[in-house]
Amino acid sequence: MLSHPADEEQLDRLLGVPSPGLVSDMSRLSGDLVILGAGGKMGPSLCLAARNALDTAGSTDARVIAVSRWSDQGLADRLEAGGVEVVRAELSPDADLSGLPEAENVVYMVGAKFGSDANPSGAWMTNCVLPSVVARRYRASRLAAFSTGNVYPFTPVTGLGSTEDSPTAPVGEYAMSCLGRERVIQAASLSGGLRASIIRLNYAVEPRYGVLCDIAQRVLAGSPVDLSVGFVNVVAQRYANEVALRSLLLADSPPRIINLAGPEILSVRAIALRFGELLDREVVFSGQEGETALLSNAATCHSLFGYPDLAAGALIEMQADWLLAGGRVLGKPTKFERNDGRF
Template structure:
């Protein structure tokens, strides 16, 4: 029988990476119901990143009779083997290679997670290729499927955190920095081909995901533990547990529209960076140090629409804080890929 995610099975802490990833891939009843009601199998493009591995595993747990196919370059050693061990088919593929993408199994349900964000200085052409050309190749190859595509809240203007967050009615904005602009290009590419081929889709404007190995909480906790000043100019952040993000991505396959439409994905509450630092300071027995002054704006979105479909995420803020504090306190492994939530220039 498939284990179902509820607060009753929350651990006090995570023993190791295997324990963490097993927990993050436990489906909710909603994921189980939606995936089993969905016609066709599932392919996840860009599965080898921080989020895709546990998402694919959750899909397989929720719908063990469906094919779940993970596609990536698989540049990180061991990822392909781990996915295979969980019953997930894997295919190594460069999504900029049109012939290779055209040769992929044409299943009914596509989750597109590929893209480039950080460390693109000096290779901006590759940034634009990954964020616009690869979506074009995918949209043409999978024109007869449903496509749920990864996007970001970085397409929105910054706003006052007291005003409830930016909604989907706000058009994507050309902001400073090539990353945000290229992601607007990714969205518009998927929308164009969705309209051209009547391909159902959704564009997931996604907040900062976290697990104890990466993300806003891990960064703030690490700064506090090391006695480093915590930057608070960006005073608040939208945060979501990675397992809850997995669930909403998968369930959105049942809520696609033609042409593909955007939807904000995240929790119902925002968190103060200063508050986080004090919570971690209490856990570590240290007094946090701060730098900068809180500014009037931050990158804040309103996720009521998605949460109205699916209900609020299962994992609340307090549980996330406790799990991250324990992980960082015990010097457990991290991804080493900062979110850069505090960067206000748009240059990552």
Template structure:
């Protein structure tokens, strides 16, 4: 195994805390929307934690699956049972097996502008179908910190006590997703966790990778959205899985991100040191940003294991050793909620 492969493999090694929690989670686990950016990472962690805990759970991965991306084959090689499903098909949705635990990762973000009706159907209508079908399950429903408004840096990031104020149709439809899961959690007594995530960082994708690539390639970096919260994707995936244990009715809402408010300028300067480059900046930092206070998640699960400086180190090594990237910008700079 070369260095790049070893970095990638590290994303799939479950922590002892996850293994211990897996022993306490009763029943099989189904991941809906497993072919998304985080799905493969999460699914492998679930399966390996299950194996290591000797709990012998059956793990399902459900998605539409492209014939060319190879994700389905990789999941099956791990021992995960895959099911191809168009979630908007009545017959296919009804054909899914019942399980005790559901991790719901289905969502639609990029391309919302001009396709708003589809975004609402996926983000707000479909959750009601899922919540009805799996009313006797424990559900972790992925959401986003985008349901919060931009806030003044001087006022600090919003915690779960802060009322949502979704800007733009993507964020509004995601708040719709939350409200639907909350409604059915109350109606059917379905234990549910609303998992408000921003922003998960992968070796190949995310804010940290974007800033690193910009510095390395001497591309200009817009500083208007001058601060952000980030969390290593493996840490976020582990918290999502472990959230099955804290699902409740009414639904338990948890902000999930790292503990720091990270300066984009500072991050770029650290990468500049790694790459022996001079970062190019345009604009200046606004006094408002999209931020989340994840102190509740840290109280439940502990602080994320991967620090921001470690993310910078790992991402630098990944790029310098020829690691690939996913050409899908995060658009974290967006201030009007248009994706």
């Protein structure tokens, strides 16, 4: 994968290039693939990666079906041009999902994060009730469901981060409702035999959004970089998409839980200083690093699927080049620096 895409067309193309591991695993899946909530930040590239992997594997008859409201018609058109079928549907707790396409494989990407502190009941409905409806609708399918590392407590920055066996201790309405989503899926699996994998992601990045984009934009603008959460995990979005898709083969009852993160524990201060060098800016900080941070140990993920093909240093350089070239950003801050769980 090229580390310095020149424009959005090339970036989108690169995000959709499947690795040999993804091609091999997708060739072992039978049936069609439905992606629920495909219109978000990660969904489009995941859809295209799946379609390209199936085509490369010779599984051209398998359908990849992207489900969303599709408020961005241009995005829907690009997916259709790439061989992905687009279905318009309202994915809400009150919606009738019986008309959604049948599929042996489902990736669930719907979630409510930002605004969850102001509207906690809405977040709980989206993050807990809707997954219950989806689990019933696709109870005979394999389901890969995105979750978050926020279900873990903050851990010492001198450690290795939370593993899949670590106790959960979510902070705030968002994190608690995400654990609720996991529990609902687990209940559907234990009572109805749903085969599922649960992906605790922390954090996916690409040049248009993510933790690195947040920090780089602040450095470029001369704004203070908040050190309240002084250490983070990041992982390339392309790798995150592939792990979610490949985890379908590991879907089980009870669900298989997988931490998805990069192998490094990164210092926010060090990231910002590196951006200062690359962007030729003086770096300004606010706050001070604490002794704990939200950190995930993804050693199991790496043993199953290999290491990400882009390490943190390459991701940082890509991000700097993108901003220097005037690349578009999504304007959706991650708020990774919040340590109170309020989003």
